[in-house]
Each structure stands twice: as C-alpha cells, then as structure tokens.
Amino acid sequence: MTERLRLLVAAIAVVVFTLFVQRWPGGAVDSAPILTDAMGNPFTPSPSGILDTAAGLGLLLLGAWLFGRLAAGVRLPKISAYLVFGALIGPGALDLVTSEQLPNLRLIDDLAIALIALTAGGEIEYRLLRQQAKSVTLVALGRAVVVFAVLTPTIILAKDFFGFGLMETVQAELVIGLLVALFATATSPAVVIATLADLRARGPMSQLSLSVTVLWDLVLVVLFAVLVAIAGPIFARELGHASAGMHDEGWLIVALAKKLGGSFALGAVAGLGLTWYLRRVKAHLPIVVVLACFAIAIIADALHLKALIAALVAGLLLRNIWEEDSEPLFETVEELSLPVYCVFFAVAGARIDLALVEHLWPAAPCSRSCGPRSCGSGPARGRCSRVSRGRSRCGSRHP
Amino acid sequence: MKFFLAILLIVTIALLSVSARFFRFRRSRIVVALVSGGWLHVLVGVLIGPEVIGAVEEGALAKLTPLLVIGLGWIGMTIGLQARREVLRELPRSLFACAAVDVASSVVVFGLLSWLILGMWMPDAPVAARWPGAVLLTTASIGWLLETRSLRASSTPAAARLALCVRGSGALCAMAAVLGFGLLAHASSRGPDGALSFHWGDAVVMASVTALLAVMAGLIGRFALRLAGGDRSELLLVFLGLVALVAGSATSLGYSPMLASALAGAVMANLAGPALRRFERFILQAEYVVASLFSILAGMLLDVHIGLAGVGLAAALAGARLLVKAPVFAFSARRQWERGIPGPAPAPTLPESSPLFLAPIRQAPLAIALGVALVLSEASPMARKLLGVVVLTGVLTSAPMVIAAMRTGARTGRADDREPEPAQDASPGAESAPEGGADR
Numbered sequence A: 001m002t003e004r005l006r007l008l009v010a011a012i013a014v015v016v017f018t019l020f021v022q023r024w025p026g027g028a029v030d031s032a033p034i035l036t037d038a039m040g041n042p043f044t045p046s047p048s049g050i051l052d053t054a055a056g057l058g059l060l061l062l063g064a065w066l067f068g069r070l071a072a073g074v075r076l077p078k079i080s081a082y083l084v085f086g087a088l089i090g091p092g093a094l095d096l097v098t099s100e101q102l103p104n105l106r107l108i109d110d111l112a113i114a115l116i117a118l119t120a121g122g123e124i125e126y127r128l129l130r131q132q133a134k135s136v137t138l139v140a141l142g143r144a145v146v147v148f149a150v151l152t153p154t155i156i157l158a159k160d161f162f163g164f165g166l167m168e169t170v171q172a173e174l175v176i177g178l179l180v181a182l183f184a185t186a187t188s189p190a191v192v193i194a195t196l197a198d199l200r201a202r203g204p205m206s207q208l209s210l211s212v213t214v215l216w217d218l219v220l221v222v223l224f225a226v227l228v229a230i231a232g233p234i235f236a237r238e239l240g241h242a243s244a245g246m247h248d249e250g251w252l253i254v255a256l257a258k259k260l261g262g263s264f265a266l267g268a269v270a271g272l273g274l275t276w277y278l279r280r281v282k283a284h285l286p287i288v289v290v291l292a293c294f295a296i297a298i299i300a301d302a303l304h305l306k307a308l309i310a311a312l313v314a315g316l317l318l319r320n321i322w323e324e325d326s327e328p329l330f331e332t333v334e335e336l337s338l339p340v341y342c343v344f345f346a347v348a349g350a351r352i353d354l355a356l357v358e359h360l361w362p363a364a365p366c367s368r369s370c371g372p373r374s375c376g377s378g379p380a381r382g383r384c385s386r387v388s389r390g391r392s393r394c395g396s397r398h399p
Numbered sequence B: 001m002k003f004f005l006a007i008l009l010i011v012t013i014a015l016l017s018v019s020a021r022f023f024r025f026r027r028s029r030i031v032v033a034l035v036s037g038g039w040l041h042v043l044v045g046v047l048i049g050p051e052v053i054g055a056v057e058e059g060a061l062a063k064l065t066p067l068l069v070i071g072l073g074w075i076g077m078t079i080g081l082q083a084r085r086e087v088l089r090e091l092p093r094s095l096f097a098c099a100a101v102d103v104a105s106s107v108v109v110f111g112l113l114s115w116l117i118l119g120m121w122m123p124d125a126p127v128a129a130r131w132p133g134a135v136l137l138t139t140a141s142i143g144w145l146l147e148t149r150s151l152r153a154s155s156t157p158a159a160a161r162l163a164l165c166v167r168g169s170g171a172l173c174a175m176a177a178v179l180g181f182g183l184l185a186h187a188s189s190r191g192p193d194g195a196l197s198f199h200w201g202d203a204v205v206m207a208s209v210t211a212l213l214a215v216m217a218g219l220i221g222r223f224a225l226r227l228a229g230g231d232r233s234e235l236l237l238v239f240l241g242l243v244a245l246v247a248g249s250a251t252s253l254g255y256s257p258m259l260a261s262a263l264a265g266a267v268m269a270n271l272a273g274p275a276l277r278r279f280e281r282f283i284l285q286a287e288y289v290v291a292s293l294f295s296i297l298a299g300m301l302l303d304v305h306i307g308l309a310g311v312g313l314a315a316a317l318a319g320a321r322l323l324v325k326a327p328v329f330a331f332s333a334r335r336q337w338e339r340g341i342p343g344p345a346p347a348p349t350l351p352e353s354s355p356l357f358l359a360p361i362r363q364a365p366l367a368i369a370l371g372v373a374l375v376l377s378e379a380s381p382m383a384r385k386l387l388g389v390v391v392l393t394g395v396l397t398s399a400p401m402v403i404a405a406m407r408t409g410a411r412t413g414r415a416d417d418r419e420p421e422p423a424q425d426a427s428p429g430a431e432s433a434p435e436g437g438a439d440r
Helices: A003-023 A048-073 A078-089 A102-123 A126-131 A133-157 A170-185 A189-199 A204-239 A249-280 A285-302 A307-320 A323-350 A354-366 A383-397 B002-017 B020-025 B029-035 B039-048 B058-063 B065-081 B085-090 B093-121 B127-141 B157-187 B200-228 B232-253 B257-271 B275-301 B307-340 B355-361 B366-377 B381-407 B435-439
Strands: B188-190 B196-198
Touching: A003 A048, A003 A078, A003 B200, A003 B232, A048 A078, A048 A102, A048 A323, A048 B065, A048 B200, A048 B232, A078 A189, A078 A323, A102 A189, A102 A204, A102 A285, A102 A307, A102 A323, A126 A133, A126 A204, A133 A170, A133 A204, A170 A204, A189 A204, A189 A323, A204 A249, A204 A307, A249 A285, A249 A307, A249 A323, A285 A307, A285 A323, A285 B275, A307 A323, A323 B232, B029 B039, B029 B381, B039 B275, B039 B381, B058 B065, B065 B157, B065 B232, B065 B257, B065 B275, B065 B366, B093 B127, B093 B157, B093 B307, B127 B157, B127 B188, B127 B196, B127 B307, B127 B366, B127 B381, B157 B188, B157 B200, B157 B257, B157 B307, B157 B355, B157 B366, B200 B232, B200 B257, B200 B275, B232 B257, B232 B275, B257 B366, B275 B366, B275 B381, B307 B355, B307 B381, B355 B381, B366 B381
Parallel strands: none
Antiparallel strands: B188 B196
16 A cells, blocks of 8 residues: 555544544533532533534644645645645534534634744844845735735725625725735735745745745734724715714824734743743743743733734744744744644634635635635634624625 | 633643752652642642632633543553553563452442442432442542652662552552543443433443544554654644544543543554654653643642531541551562562562552542543532542542651652662553652
8 A cells, every 4th residue: 555545544534533423422412401410419511512622623633634744745735735624624514623613722723823923933034134125025015016906906896796886985995995905915924834844945035935924914914904994984984873983093003003012022021031941941842832822822812912923023032132042942843833733724724614615716816815824814814704704694695 | 811821820830840940849758748649739720720719710611621631631541552562461460460459459448438428428319320429439549659759768679679569560550440430430321311320231332432442543543653753743743633532532422531542542552663662752751741730620620618528538538548558558569579579680578567568558640530530521510529539538648658758758869769760661651640750
C-alpha cells in the first residue's frame, strides 16, 4: 500500500470512528430533563454539546492533520486541506462537528489568533522592514487601489444579486460597495503565516508578503472605523432614524487612538513580561506561551483592544529588541503551531455555510468576504458566522 | 470573560507550583509528605471554586468539561502505555501477587464498608443508585500513593528494594482500579424515565464497545505515531488528538473516558514499536503540570458540604486503610520477598520495621481522577459530595505519614536523591499525580 493510500485510509478511519460513535445509540441527552440523585437532590445533566466537544476537537486535530499530509502528498496546500476537512465534517455536510460544539471551541480560536500574531511579529525583522519600506507601501497601496477600483463599482452594479437593491440613496450603495471592497482587501495574517510555515519559505519575498499583510491589517482597522463612522448616519437616514449614528468628530480619533495605542501598549507589556520570564525562569515554555496568548486575548477582549495587534507587537519586540532571550520562545511557538493551525483552520472550515456558498458561488471571485480566508483576523473576523445567521433570517430576499 | 480569567488563574497556579523555587522547597521530607498527594492543589481549587471565593462560577465550571475529559484521557492513556507486554512479562510475579492481595482485600473490606455506610447515609436510595458511589469508594481504595522518598529513613539496598515493591505493586493496582471503575461504575445507568437501575447487558455492551474503540484508536495511534516520527510538534498533535478523540468519544457514549484511553494506550504500547519511546518521553515531560492542573480542577468540582455523614464516611475509610492496608502489604511483601522483589542482587534481608511499610496507608491520587470521572458521568450533587469524601479520605490518610516523615528526619539527603530509580515502566507516570514529580 502506498503512503498516500495509507494516509487516506487513516483519515477515513478517523471519520468512521467518529461516525460510529455518533450513530451509536445512547450517550448524553440533548434535552436536559431534571433528574434526581440517590439523595433526592435535583440536577440537570450536562448537555451533549459540551460533552461531545472533546471528541470533536480530537477529530479536528487528527483528521485535519492527516488530510493535510494527504494534500501535501499531491502537492496541494495543507491549509486548504484543513479548511476542506473542516467544511466536510462541519454542520453543513457530515455534521460530525455540530453547531452546538463550535461555540465551545472559541477558546481555541482566541488562542490561535494570538499565537499566530505572535509568530507573525517574530517573523518581521525591523532591519529588513526598513530596507523594504518603499516596496511594502507600494504593494499594499497598489493592491488596495486595484481592489477598490474594480470591486466597488461591481458590487454597486450587481446590487440586486447581493440583496441591497432596495437602498434609496446612492451614498448608501456606495458605502456598501466600499465596505465590501474593504473586506476584500483583507488578507489574514494567519493564512500568510500558516502558508509560509507550510512552504518553509524564508527570504525577502516572504518577508515582503508578511509585512504587507501586517501593515494592511493595521491600516484596515483605521479605514474600517472611518467607514463605519461615515456609514452610521447614512444607514440611519435610510432606516428613518435621523439622530442615530451621529457622533462628534473627536469620537472617532479617540476611539482609534484608544484601540491602536492600547493594543500597542498591551503588546509591549506582554513582550516585557515574556522577556522577564525568559531571563529569570525559562521553564515550561509551552505552557507559558499558551498562557501568554490566552492572557493577551482575554485582556484585549476586556479592554476592547485588538488581540492580533497586541500579540503582533509583542512578537515584534521580542524578535527585534530581545532577540537572544526570545529564541527558545519562538522555537516553542513553532512546536505549538501545528496543532493550532489544524484546529483553527478546520474550525474555520466547519463554520462555512455550504448552502450559502453554493448560493453565492457565481459571485465568489468578487466576494472573498464569504470565504474562510477572512475569518481569522481583522475586522472581518467571524463574519462567516454572521452571514450564515443572517441568511436564516432573510435568505428568501436573495434572488 | 470570567471563564477565561478562571483558566488563567488555574494555569498560573499550576505553573507556580511546578517552578524551581517550589521544587527547592520540596526537598524537605515533611513538605513532600504534605504535598505528594496533590492535596494542596485540590485545596487551591476549592478556594477559587464556586464553594469559597467564587472566582470560577458554576456556569464557567460546566465549560471546563472538555478540559476535564482530556485530563482524564491523559491520565488513562499514561496508565495504559505502561502495559507493555514485554515489561509486564519481565516484572517479578511477587509484584503481581502483592497487587492482587491488595485488590482482593480492598474489594472485600472497603466494598463492604462503603456499601454499609452509603446505605446509612442514603437509606431511601435504591440499590442501583448507591452502586456508582460504592464502586467509586472501593476502587479509590485500591493501591496507594507511589511516593516513597519521604518515608526512606535509610538508603540501604533493602529500603531501596522495598520502595520498588511499593511502587511496582502500586502501579499495577492503579491499572486494576481504572479497569474496575470503568467496567463496574457504569453497570447502573439511567433508563428513559431517568431512574437508575442495573443494566448488566448494557455494561457488557459498554465493555465491548470500549474495547473496540480502544483497538480502533490504538491502530490509528500506531499509524499516526509512525507518521509523526520524531517531530515534537506532530507528536503533540497526535497525543492531544488521540486523547481527545478516545476520551471524548467514550464520554459522548456515556462510557468511561479513562478506561477507553487506558485500553487505547495499552493497544498502542503493544503495537507502536520504537516510535512509542519518543512518545512516552514526550508525555512524561508534561505529566506533573497536567496532574497539578487536574487536581485544581477537581478541587473546584467537589462539594465541601458533605455533612457529618460524609466526614464519618471519610474517617471510616481512612481508619480502615490505617488498620488494613499496612498489615496486608507487610504480610504479602514478606511472603513474596524471597521470590524476587526487583532490585540489586543478592536479595538483602527484609528489614523488620521500616516506615516504608506504612506507605500503602496513603490513598492514591488516582482516586481523585476516579471521583472526577464519576462527576463527569453524572454531574449530580451526590457525585460531588462523594468526590469530597474521596479527597478528605486522602487528606486524612496523609496525616500519619507527615508525622512519620517528621520522625524520620526533616531533610532528604543527597544519598537519598541518588537512590536507584524504580523501573520506569513499572511506575506509572500515570498515577496522575504530583508524586511522580516529587520522586523524580
């Protein structure tokens, strides 16, 4: 038996294993009746969603990994394989990872975002960045101009297809067109980092693509905030709420400064903390890395900051200021990256609403925002789930 | 938010407790005796749990279920991986005999005692409702804490050999406890009306399905391990993936995650070949941290309001351990001594008295994992109270050992630290518990 066939058999075995478990009668109950224990105390049994999450995680880990190796064997990218595997076993297809389990995997999502951003920061060398500053700016701006120039008019012209043909003003249509184009310019640092890791690519080209992605992600935060601030009053007028969405000009600047400045500060503190640990203790690094990534995600969430930017800054500082101390940390991050990528992209795949993808397939080239690439980070993060939720409410309005 | 903070808090405490400073602090025999069972971690869990400070609320606790399942799977698989055919074949029969005597005496003495006291504690409960509790208390009493350093007054060959006997037979007892609990506790299950009753047929089906799952997972694991080779990143993925898949699947079916993982580990141990060695080394590195984490989670789960009846039950179990365990172990060790307890030849004379004979009094930390498994299978107030009873029994049985450690001297010497290690294979890292780290 060839290695590829073995891989295929193993991947199928993992899926069959889970299918067998899922189809076997018994187990946890979906409804939660009130039961009584031997002492007569009432209690509610744990719902099946939470009890099944561990099995779902195992399936995502092993299955995505095997599928990725299979894809690599036929010279296909591993990340696409993780996504396809997730989509196959997700609620839209085989339903082996159910919609009840997905929210319980949020923990992994948060960890993954921070870990990937930490890796991205660690990959950017200030010296090279300074040398490439001109190229980075040109590539980022050039790409953005092309995408905006092509996509905004296309979206406006195809407004009936996308379901916003009922907008009364041109401004509203323009704002929607700009927003979609803005989403389309987003390139997830997670995807770039995972692709670079997959290809083991190192050099000026990979540095350039990573720098462009990271830089554009920062610009995207600002542009998104500006566009939302402009869109608020326009949509409010469309909906007949004249006062809604009106803010003074200072609000936008303060909010942006707080978001970006706070994220930078959080990243700097995290970098300092990690350096102190690496110098003084330097033990149990895998757990410390996981803990640090959780901490960044939690604090950023609590303070309404961007975990991605904070972790990115931490990685940048560690790589460029405390390089010698941080080497073991980045080695550990690399060790942890494979399981994180597998789960992260497989979960992103599982979240894809296949019915919606089928429906919007003709528009796929110009609506990347529905694709998984933008699920991971930036303002577009989690958009897929929102789109799918929206569909259930208003799916009939689409042509 | 609070849930994430809770996780942060737990992991921070687990990390602090495994730091170098804490290890230095543990050079003292008394401290080793105090913390070996993982009771301090459990205490921290109780403090930050919903019962005391409330840093982790009930709702957040439910979300920790996947972590608990993976933790139980980790422990189960580490135990199962010790069951390599060639290692078991090489172990002296005397160790099996010591373990068998302990299992038999525990089932008779502690089974009866638990059954009687549970009957008094919950007089109106049907037999099937008392069954899981009785199985827990009985299997939790099998075996003992594997830590021996705090009890070694001298570093003679005889003491070293006796310590190996304690640890070797204790490890075999741990396997028996996981097997016993996994097979018997689920014999009583809830029917469609929600009432507990015996379903022996279902139990047989459960055992068969668990074995089938384990074989399937073992075969997948064998292939995955070969594929991963020496890559640490892939080894981590394979281990996490396997543990989550097997333990999670067993939990989904309402079966024992620890038993399924232990059987899968045993299948892998006998099939995987050279890749397994790397895998084992990899797992052992994280053993102590996982054990600490698990103990803290267990502390948060347990119900401290066990009442006088619960305290009485714990005291009775601890008293019975004091009266039964040490004499039974001493008897079987003396009988088996000449048959070849592992150690340097020629066999030294068995000491007439040694604090090591008291080692079996201490409850194994695996008991905590068994208690958590019961809570996981049925998150009822009674299951949490029983977990509380198990933990209290462990604390009570550790107390005499602290006194013994104080009598044998406050600090461990360098000679003790260099004493021959037990056969790696015979001491289950799996004993979940922090004592593995203490001895290492």
